[in-house]
Structure formats: structure tokens, C-alpha cells
Amino acid sequence: MSTWTLPTTTGRPVAILGAGVLGRRIGLMCIAGGHDVHIRDPSTDQLSAADSYITTTLPTLTQPGITPGTLHTSTSISSAVSNAWLVIEAIPEVLPLKISTFAELANLAPKDCILASNSSSYKSSAMLDDVPASDRPRILNTHFFMPPALRVVELMTCGVTQAEIFPFLHAELTKLKMSPVVVKKESTGFLFNRIWAAIKRECLTVIADGVGAPEDIDGVWAQMFGGSDGPCKLMDQVGLDTVAHIEEHYVSERGFSPRALEFVKKEYVDQGKLGKKSEAGGLYPSTPSTATTTPSQTLYILDLGLTTLSAPMTSGRVLAGSTDGKSPLTP
Known part of the structure; x- marks a missing residue:
């Protein structure tokens, strides 16, 4: 029986592995809520971009009575997680990479530290191959969304996650002005992403079939559901390489048609058209600088x-x- 107990948070940072779009967004929310954050990424360019994003965006999220935390960046996993009470991996959606990362975290992070995956498609139970049984009860999925205006966080068990973690994280995330939801059982895609994956897949198929362009899809979406960012704009924000990784997993695990996956890889990802993060654009052309x-x-x-x-x-x-x-x- 596990003797693991909940961690203390005072004086301890939240560690984020991955300085990409979602990693820096998670870090931003934690800092705005008063937590110090250590972001680790092997790319110094990504770390610099994350620093710039957080520094620029933080003033818009300042909360009365809360002193924002500080940001530390590093290319070293060990230094980033050495005193963390919570580690959230937000690395690429590549399962072997996640498996090796969690094995490393089990050795490097404090033994009371909660280890979470921000994966939007993989269940955390699929990442435990090399994690000792004694460390598995402190592992779960914590799935954040983009853009920052979306405050939902889905919490999902790895199958053996300590029950006390869920009310504990629910309370901590609520302090960050997030809206945590506990998924009742393990499910590839959680709650929302099971629905969202189908929407993305069909949008890409509509484009591939020549039925409609991204702006047509987003225009109809806005008329039907409101808002300015339709499915195609949101895919560009997340990154089409990430969209492809996620869809590849769904195709493999759930037997969906690979048509949308093959289309987005051939016409966009393989050509460097990854969305807003690339100069080549994505489903939408790149936006020229408005600076004059x-x-x-x-x-x-x-x-x-x-x-x-x-x-x-x-x-x-x-x-x-x-x-x-x-x-x-x-x-």
C-alpha cells in the first residue's frame, strides 16, 4: 500500500516541462495566481519566447490581493523539478518521449510531488511503462486549453491515482481562477476533446474535399455559435503539427479514417505550415507584420x-x- 501524502506548496514552485504554446500558457496562469514557475525546455529560443509571452501577458491577468510569482527558465530537467510540488509535462504528443520523461521525473522530482501530463489525447496510464509502481499513485492528466480565456482544466486518473489528489488540485486550480472538471473514468480524449477531435477531423476533411475553405468554416461557426475563433483558427493557434500528432493517435487507437491526418500532414505540416507559430502560416496564410x-x-x-x-x-x-x-x- 502506498504511503504517499499530499505535498506542501509553500515556498515550492510549479515546474512546467515544455515552453511551447500550452506550456507557457500554463506557466502564465500559475504565475498570475501567485506561484513561482520553473519552465524547462531544451530550446533556448522556446524559453525566450515563453519569457516574452508571460512578461507581456501577465499584466492583463493580475488579480487583486495576489502578488504574481516569478518565472525561472532552464534547459535542465533536474534543476527545474528539484523542489517542485507539481510538475506538468507539456512536451510534444509523442508517446515514447512521454514514457521516458515520466520515468525520469519519478527519479528526479521530490517524492511527494504530483506528476501530471497535459496531453490532450494520451491517457497518463499509457506513460507509466518505466515508472515504479510506488510512484504511479501521484500521476494523472491535467489538461489545460488555449487560448487563456478558456479556464477549463480536465483532471483524469491514470487508473491508480491517489483519490486525495483530485479535491486537492481542484482547490488549488480554483485559486488560479481556473474551472477544473474531474473526468469520471479514463478516456482517450477526456470529455471535450472527444467531441473536439471529431470537429477538427471533419473540418480538415471538408477542406481536403474542396467543399469549403477555412474562412467559410469559421464564418459559419461564428454565425451558429458566436465568438471570433472558429475551429480552423483554433487549430492554427494550437499548431498543426500538434493537431497531426493527436489525430495520429486517434487513428491508431480508435480506428478512424486516416484521410484528415494524411491531408494535414502532406499539405501543411510537411511544408512547414504549422499555424500561427510559423512564418509559412497554416490553414490561414501568415499575417504580415502590421508594424510600420x-x-x-x-x-x-x-x-x-x-x-x-x-x-x-x-x-x-x-x-x-x-x-x-x-x-x-x-x-
């Missing part, structure tokens, strides 16, 4: 010719150049 460069003004200077002592009264001239210094002064 203020044209430099012409600067005129009257050179009186006083340095030409031989003819000071007739050697004056007008010089023209740019105020930004890029165009040198010329007669």
Missing part, C-alpha cells in the same frame, strides 16, 4: 563655408541627409 516604419524626414543643413578660409563668403552650400542617419549628408 515611419519614413525618415529629410534634414537640410546650411554649411556656411567658414572652414574654407580662402573664400568664406562664396563657398557656402546646402547639405541634405536623413534624420535617421542612414543617408549621409550630401550637397
